[in-house]
Amino acid sequence: MSDWVEVARVEDLPAGAWKVVDAGDARIAVFNIDGCYCAIEDLCTHDGGELASGCLDGDVIVCPRHGARFCVRTGEALSAPAFEPTAVFPVRVERGIVQVRDDRWD
Numbered sequence: 436m437s438d439w440v441e442v443a444r445v446e447d448l449p450a451g452a453w454k455v456v457d458a459g460d461a462r463i464a465v466f467n468i469d470g471c472y473c474a475i476e477d478l479c480t481h482d483g484g485e486l487a488s489g490c491l492d493g494d495v496i497v498c499p500r501h502g503a504r505f506c507v508r509t510g511e512a513l514s515a516p517a518f519e520p521t522a523v524f525p526v527r528v529e530r531g532i533v534q535v536r537d538d539r540w541d
């Protein structure tokens with residue numbers, strides 16, 4: 436089973452903020468959406484853009500390369516030119532530390 440990776444202290448990831456961490460082979464973007472943590476792979480399914488470099492609009496991140504929109508809660512691709520979802524990951528808080536885990540290969 437893969438290990439949990441530390442993202443940030445709770446106070447350092449306020450609502451509306453996000454942070455990217457390396458977890459094994461994946462870059463994962465962890466978001467605080469109105470106090471709810473969610474995590475997606477920092478990889479646009481259209482052509483590999485770094486989603487976390489885009490703009491956040493509510494719970495939607497806009498790919499900075501060609502404008503595809505993804506829900507950061509579900510990973511769903513909401514608009515062309517992306518059609519496939521990006522991966523989502525479990526997030527937890529342990530002793531005040533936000534953690535994420537790439538559980539795809541467990």
Ligand code: FES
Nearest residue numbers: 479482484498501
């Ligand atoms: S790489 Fe993200 S929309 Fe093209």
